[in-house]
Amino acid sequence: MSDRIAYINARLLDPATGTDSPGDVLTIGDEIADVGALFGAGLPEGSIVIDCGGHCLAPGLIDMMATLGEPGREHKETIATGTRAAAVGGVTTVIASPDTRPIIDEIALVEFVERHAQATGQVRVLPAATITKGMGGLEMTEFGLLMEAGAVLFTDGYKSIVNAQVMRRALSYASNFNALISHHTEVPELVGDGVMNDGETATRLGLSGIPGIAETIMLERDIRIVELTGGRYHASSISTADSVAVVRRAKDKGLQVTCGVAPYHFALNENEVGHYRTFAKVSPPLRSERDREAIVEGLADGTVDVIASHHRPEDPEAKRLPFAQAAYGAVGLETLWPISLELYHKGQVSLLDLLARLTLGPATILGLPQGRLARGAPADLLIFDADTPSRIDAATFQSKSKNSPFDQRPVQGRVMRTVVSGATVYEQRS
Amino acid sequence: MTSADAKPFPHRHLLGIEHLSADEISALLDLSDAYVELNRRPEKKLNRLRGRTLINLFFETSTRTKTSFELAGKRLGADVINMSVEGSAIKKGETLIDTAMTLNAMQPDAMVIRHPDSGAADLLSQKVNGSVINAGDGSHAHPTQALLDAVTIRRRLGHLEGLTVAICGDILHSRVARSNIQLFGKMGALVRVVAPPTLLPASIERLGVEVHNDMVAGLKDADIVMMLRLQTERMKGAFVPSIREYFRYYGLDREKLAHAKPDALIMHPGPMNRGVEIDTEVADDINRSVIREQVEMGVAVRMACLDALVHQKLEQPTDVAAA
Numbered sequence: 001m002s003d004r005i006a007y008i009n010a011r012l013l014d015p016a017t018g019t020d021s022p023g024d025v026l027t028i029g030d031e032i033a034d035v036g037a038l039f040g041a042g043l044p045e046g047s048i049v050i051d052c053g054g055h056c057l058a059p060g061l062i063d064m065m066a067t068l069g070e071p072g073r074e075h076k077e078t079i080a081t082g083t084r085a086a087a088v089g090g091v092t093t094v095i096a097s098p099d100t101r102p103i104i105d106e107i108a109l110v111e112f113v114e115r116h117a118q119a120t121g122q123v124r125v126l127p128a129a130t131i132t133k134g135m136g137g138l139e140m141t142e143f144g145l146l147m148e149a150g151a152v153l154f155t156d157g158y159k160s161i162v163n164a165q166v167m168r169r170a171l172s173y174a175s176n177f178n179a180l181i182s183h184h185t186e187v188p189e190l191v192g193d194g195v196m197n198d199g200e201t202a203t204r205l206g207l208s209g210i211p212g213i214a215e216t217i218m219l220e221r222d223i224r225i226v227e228l229t230g231g232r233y234h235a236s237s238i239s240t241a242d243s244v245a246v247v248r249r250a251k252d253k254g255l256q257v258t259c260g261v262a263p264y265h266f267a268l269n270e271n272e273v274g275h276y277r278t279f280a281k282v283s284p285p286l287r288s289e290r291d292r293e294a295i296v297e298g299l300a301d302g303t304v305d306v307i308a309s310h311h312r313p314e315d316p317e318a319k320r321l322p323f324a325q326a327a328y329g330a331v332g333l334e335t336l337w338p339i340s341l342e343l344y345h346k347g348q349v350s351l352l353d354l355l356a357r358l359t360l361g362p363a364t365i366l367g368l369p370q371g372r373l374a375r376g377a378p379a380d381l382l383i384f385d386a387d388t389p390s391r392i393d394a395a396t397f398q399s400k401s402k403n404s405p406f407d408q409r410p411v412q413g414r415v416m417r418t419v420v421s422g423a424t425v426y427e428q429r430s
Numbered sequence: 431m432t433s434a435d436a437k438p439f440p441h442r443h444l445l446g447i448e449h450l451s452a453d454e455i456s457a458l459l460d461l462s463d464a465y466v467e468l469n470r471r472p473e474k475k476l477n478r479l480r481g482r483t484l485i486n487l488f489f490e491t492s493t494r495t496k497t498s499f500e501l502a503g504k505r506l507g508a509d510v511i512n513m514s515v516e517g518s519a520i521k522k523g524e525t526l527i528d529t530a531m532t533l534n535a536m537q538p539d540a541m542v543i544r545h546p547d548s549g550a551a552d553l554l555s556q557k558v559n560g561s562v563i564n565a566g567d568g569s570h571a572h573p574t575q576a577l578l579d580a581v582t583i584r585r586r587l588g589h590l591e592g593l594t595v596a597i598c599g600d601i602l603h604s605r606v607a608r609s610n611i612q613l614f615g616k617m618g619a620l621v622r623v624v625a626p627p628t629l630l631p632a633s634i635e636r637l638g639v640e641v642h643n644d645m646v647a648g649l650k651d652a653d654i655v656m657m658l659r660l661q662t663e664r665m666k667g668a669f670v671p672s673i674r675e676y677f678r679y680y681g682l683d684r685e686k687l688a689h690a691k692p693d694a695l696i697m698h699p700g701p702m703n704r705g706v707e708i709d710t711e712v713a714d715d716i717n718r719s720v721i722r723e724q725v726e727m728g729v730a731v732r733m734a735c736l737d738a739l740v741h742q743k744l745e746q747p748t749d750v751a752a753a
């Protein structure tokens with residue numbers, strides 16, 4: 001069996017070089033060996049040939065935030081099911097949220113995630129560790145040692161660090177190791193008992209609202225701290241027009257600030273809650289149409305660096321409840337790419353820019369070699385058809401949980417093949 | 431007399447006012463009027479729901495609403511079961527849906543639910559075969575309260591259209607306010623909400639109401655002054671600084687009432703906090719306070735709703751007309 005695989009007859013898309021042209025890719029083992037118009041003169045001898053049939057070939061997607069359930073929440077997701085979902089979704093690298101049970105705040109636990117992912121994962125899983133011990137918001141974890149063990153970023157998941165002094169010290173200390181701090185920004189007192197965006201819909205439904213300032217105030221605080229301490233800061237998930245403006249200003253000042261969004265924040269607005277649909281209960285909450293439009297603009301002009309699935313599997317027991325009692329979160333690995341493609345089909349973000357938010361963007365922030373079609377880069381590839389219409393069907397998800405706000409949504413574009421380290425981990429059969 | 435003059439009532443559940451048209455609301459009020467007459471007779475029992483089962487499922491303590499639904503069911507001839515959260519399986523971790531499915535298996539024709547969470551009645555209605563009546567869910571809706579307020583006013587003033595209704599107090603947490611805003615809006619009345627900014631929900635003006643922070647301006651020339659209960663734990667600095675400051679600026683007393691129309695009616699969904707949102711003298715004003723009438727109308731309105739939902743039509747009860 002040859003370890004040389006030729007992907008021929010593809011439309012090559014690489015945000016790293018701005019490439020959008022017909023061509024081929026040759027992989028040898030787990031690396032990309034060559035990219036370009038390679039096989040005009042004839043197919044290479046001794047290679048396995050995969051004809052892409054003119055479909056798009058891009059670097060595999062890198063998802064900066066997904067909850068994989070293990071350890072401790074195996075009834076909602078496991079690394080095996082979560083990475084199978086990733087493979088179906090064209091995601092070749094997943095950053096595993098440390099918000100598990102136990103919480104990933106120790107070297108041994110980072111190593112557990114790595115080992116378990118090696119044994120059961122279908123795509124690359126890179127562990128994240130928490131910023132504070134037990135996500136308690138008070139004591140820093142061992143950034144240096146955890147990075148040595150393999151942690152690629154630090155986050156307290158969907159919890160915010162309320163104490164500004166703790167955040168200041170964390171950012172300051174993290175800068176020592178060039179560690180990335182990824183933060184969910186919400187002032188808990190302003191969230192209060194809120195469960196959806198503050199506004200007319202919440203008022204009509206009699207639900208307590210979460211004002212946009214809950215997010216923006218903490219984001220602005222963090223950026224002030226970054227100005228003081230330096231360090232690399234990533235706002236994990238922003239949802240409001242004001243937050244986009246705040247990040248834009250920070251970037252204009254030259255601060256090392258980046259931000260991410262979840263697909264539901266550019267594809268949906270607060271109306272999705274309708275009559276108490278708990279699958280539309282996410283954190284931060286779905287916002288107004290004006291906010292949604294601002295997120296799209298931020299993606300188009302590069303203010304928003306990253307689209308991450310914010311995959312958060314929940315079982316029916318956690319969702320079939322009155323809205324206020326239901327769990328937050330939506331699964332997103334299998335809908336990440338088709339929902340993102342909507343922005344391309346609407347003409348709002350170019351295909352290369354869109355891919356950049358899911359490949360080069362996160363790769364650059366995380367310092368990873370993948371996320372580009374370059375010689376020597378890992379052979380992680382996404383082959384997709386950008387146009388074929390289909391309908392999202394949560395019942396067919398590989399994920400153990402089906403809590404998607406996009407169920408039955410018509411979409412255009414589908415993943416044809418996902419390649420990790422030179423091996424096909426998913427292939428569309430139709 | 432039979433169904434010749436019966437109007438269809440194409441609703442299985444009563445979850446909120448938003449699903450009802452103005453015509454349907456009027457027809458429900460007409461039917462309620464008929465039941466008011468019945469309730470004033472010594473012999474109050476009818477057979478319209480004979481053999482039917484009504485379950486009152488109360489996850490919040492309530493005296494008047496639960497009693498009112500229980501009496502309404504019994505006067506129509508239904509078998510009525512009351513279930514309160516105390517001592518029920520909910521306390522042992524059973525979910526609302528599990529409880530609903532269990533009770534549904536016992537084939538009730540109607541379930542009345544009160545629950546502290548907004549949307550609980552909607553959720554229940556998706557899981558049961560019989561009718562669901564929302565007796566108050568969180569801060570969302572309390573449709574029978576709005577209907578009984580409307581029938582009280584209509585019997586006193588003869589109409590709803592063109593009236594100015596001032597709803598005062600804790601709008602933020604009030605399901606009564608939300609249902610009344612919808613009902614009186616649909617019936618062509620002008621609705622004002624009067625409260626300090628901390629007790630008003632976001633974008634309340636989008637619900638088609640006039641917003642006032644000042645009682646004098648809010649009550650000016652009002653036909654109806656509807657006071658809402660303010661829970662005492664919300665008055666200790668969280669939403670307003672103190673009871674005395676709240677009463678000074680938002681409590682209904684003679685002085686503030688003087689700005690409303692001279693014959694303005696005073697209403698309160700109960701239970702009242704005397705000396706907090708309403709002065710005792712005003713609450714007990716025999717000419718203007720209709721607070722006790724509201725309670726009486728409550729039984730008749732709930733009879734009308736049960737009758738209409740279970741039979742899916744609005745039909746005047748014949749033996750009442752004959753009486």
